[in-house]
Amino acid sequence: MATHTEQVALGQKQRSGIWDWLTTVDHKKIGIMYFLAGFLFFLLGGIESVLIRIQLMHPELNFVSAQTFNELITMHGTTMIFLAAMPIFLGLMNAIVPLQIGARDVAFPFMNALGLWLFIFGGLLLNMSWFLGGAPDAGWTAYAPLSTDFSGTSGMDFYVLGLQIAGFGTLMGGINFLVTIINMRAPGMSFMRMPMFTWASFVTSALILFAFPPLTIGFFLLMFDRFFGSNFFVADAGGNVIIWEHIFWIFGHPEVYILILPAFGILSEVIPTFSRKRLFGYSAMVFATALIAFLGFMVWAHHMFTTGLGPVANSIFAVATMTIAIPTGVKIFNWLFTMWGGQIRFPTANLWAVAFIPSFLIGGMTGVMLSVAPADYQYHDTYFVVAHFHYVIVGGSVFGIFAGLYFWWPRMFGKMLNETLGKLHFWTFFIGFHLTFFPQHFLGLMGMPRRVFTFLEGQQLEAGNLVSSIGAFLMGVGTIVLLINIIMTTAKKEVAAYDPWDGRTLDWAIPIPTPVYNFAQLPLVKGLDALWIEKMNGNNKMTPAEPLADVHMPNGSILPFVMSLSFFIASFGFIYDQLIVAIAGIAGFFFCMLLRSVIDDHGYYIKKEELAPVVDKGGKA
Template sequence: MSSVTEQQHDQAAHHDGHHHPAKGFKRWLYTTNHKDIGSLYLIFSLTMFLIGGAMAMVIRAELFQPGLQLVEPHFFNQMTTVHGLIMVFGAVMPAFTGLANWMVPLMIGAPDMALPRMNNWSFWILPFAFIILLASLFMPGGGPAFGWTFYAPLSTTYSNDNTALFVFAVHIMGISSIMGAINVIVTIVNLRAPGMTWMKLPLFVWTWLITAFLLIAVMPVLAGAVTMVLTDKYFATSFFDAAGGGDPVMFQHIFWFFGHPEVYIMILPAFGIISTIVPTFSRKKLFGYASMVYATSSIALLSFIVWAHHMFTTGMPVAGELFFMYATMLISVPTGVKVFNWVATMWRGSISFEVPMLFSIAFIVLFTLGGFSGLMLAITPADFQYHDTYFVVAHFHYVLVTGAIFSIMAGAYYWLPKWTGNMFNITLAKWHFWLSLVSVNVLFFPMHFVGLAGMPRRIPDYALQFADFNAIISIGGFAFGLSQLLFVVVVFKCARGGDKVPAKVWDGAEGLEWEVASPAPYHTFETPPEIK
């Protein structure tokens, strides 16, 4: 508990001693403070990013040369599966939730999240989910080996005995996400400062609001899918078994009804971050704010009617294939609007290239590249050739790594000085950027080629004509993996100290978060700010 002097010192903000954090680990375990919980989410996400990345290194090491060298195919499948699950549910989603926790209250002038105790709970169940998932790797039979998409009956009748652990881990992740989403919605709807009308909301807040609705809509669907897998495997139901009147393809419909909105859950907040950073370093207002809001909403709505484009080869009526092809192609329209708006924002601005801006520019180019391959994948006849090859792997890594993760990096560099009160080591951060930029393209760009040339995904060994490209891809992979350690160093050093920064860290930045001191005090906006 705090001392009397401290109390007097910042009396204005802290009228009561019990608002101060507890000491030691209890501060983190019991915390209901949105900034603490935001930090917890971000640290957790970074840890998971490194663990999932280590698994990617195992995959790339095995694929460095043709033949089986390092791991057995069964373990290889566990690596691809758990890498996917960790990166989606452990790295990207918690990172965005962490950013939301930190920034949404600061951006809308709220004192905290609306439901602080639930906030604590939604974070603290997450580590247990991943401990369960990772522990299954060390049990007889190993962890899940059926791909992060866990198609039945590979995940039911033909999976190993530890599938229940996977199911419960996913359940816990889902509960955590739903609670996080409820918190975001309630906060944004109820705690906006007076005068903060809907069309004045910062875009990061808008995109997160829409994301939160997507989460509430589809995480229960995922919970249903894993529960049906559980009962099919252990309780003799036949949801996905034709012999009992079920249908394995129905699993895919249910999964992708969750899965496609899930893809946008991982990219809409990224759009928000980029829409925040680009105007700052262009020193010019965001072009087409209203159309950004409408484009985000249309993408979210369209995400519910395109799921079967992941399943064109499952055998659908031609009318179904046509519908899902057209709907999918349609998504490129609002996505294009966003890209055009970012370019128009930079146009005739006064641009400078601070580290967050570098990551944002890389995001715009490389995410668009992933969008282009997405449009190619939408063309159903061509999809029959692309489907389940490395072309798809290249596509979703462009949108998720150089898309979602680059935006998270951009956001982290943008707000890190606000969180710590210190400027990060700019030289190191630039090294991190340039090394990541080069290596990520060496890693993922040749995947387009091997995919088009016919290399299926999720294989531990491949035909000889793919050997050269795979060696290059692996080298890119190791370089990208190692470069991320620089990020850890930058963050760690920045948290320890550095040049002090003013409240408004970046000269072109706008928004309420730049009106509070740096580092942001433990409690902010106890009296709502005035919005002009």
């Protein structure tokens, strides 16, 4: 049997060198790169939010100009939604889902790498607008006619093309995970034996598949308006600006669930693990997840109650919006019942998971308030909506991300984050979050409109804005603590112990660091919480479903990087009206596609003698 040192060496095999990272198609490395890139964009979006709160700290400040403020709120929202939260979830899905279903990789490794690099280059393109004349300034929703105004900078051109490229990558990821989960589950793993994070990833991928095409079409139409003189959204020439709102929110509301369902899945893994109990109401949780996704496509017009759709349309969408609170409530009660009577521990991951519940609940309650169409006329475009949205996305998605980050860090990186610093991060960020956004409910009810770069004295808005800004600084301090924790953890040499949390699912059934092939032998799944069942039966390892044999693995390729770079170059040709550059970039992309089709790539085999024997982890059952 291999020693611990030999296991670590095998797990780290093929994990070094810049070229290896540029050419990798390994889902674990792609997950790490998704996470790191998304986290960098998260830091950038956080800096933008702090600058926004400095400007609004006191009445009539001139810390930034009105134009810069418009750019900041546009880039903050766009970065956090498209380039931070969603890619970090995709990173966790890449790193964990194949392990949870007992697979050796995703269904389409090449496409997985292409999706990653499209996201990275799309995000770079969007943020290069800061240095090339001005960032987009029409809000993250890009409402026409603001987004069809040609008198300003080229920032909206960067917005359209950057998000178009990144969106292609996300769509590829969604398709990949649907096929992976349907086709590559280990023997014995039926759909109703899948872990809840895998279920959440599956339903999220279906949402991506159906929600992103409308957005892609909308971006195409907006691109034609801006680059080729069409008039889809130019009202003066017969276009319709309200159609853009419909197109955007048909994507935009399912997008909220693309951001929250993976967080729901993370909680459904973290809470049972640290309660030492099976998830309460597993079947109900699965059907609630699917129902949330279905209803998510039927509520988009609640963002448009004030556009004049009429009482019938407003009533239908109001009822649908209220209805979606029911399956969400099922989830909240099931998490509470899971903890009830459990042997609860509170490492940092579980602190974030438990804090998620009341924080997200506040966002849900204010969402029901906003679903009442006549009341929405008063709430709309005030800071009440800003508070609601951030309680859902930060109190929900970001808290879920942090829970998953602390929970799966040893699985992804082979080391344990420091718990003392983790708890300091939790309390500073948690307190700062509520200080920032809870007062904004009252600012909105007092009449403060959103998207304004300053406010006047004597309107009783000073105290709320000051407290809100102080809270934002405290969230920034918490994020710095997390950065320090990551740097310190990366510098230390100790490798995490096997199964450090006494896990329940297959992702904890293999060595740390994870071998390149994941499973030397595909496991035989005997029920829900497959690893826990083996522990209860006195086994210290999964029962193999196949004899030990050579393992086939896909080859790496530089083509995904080059194809994404080609789109990146072509975008500058469109933005600056350089036809040759645009054609050259597109030609480079299609040449790489042709090259891919003619390359005889059958992958490689790892001999069974080189596979790491399963280590006796000393089951804790």
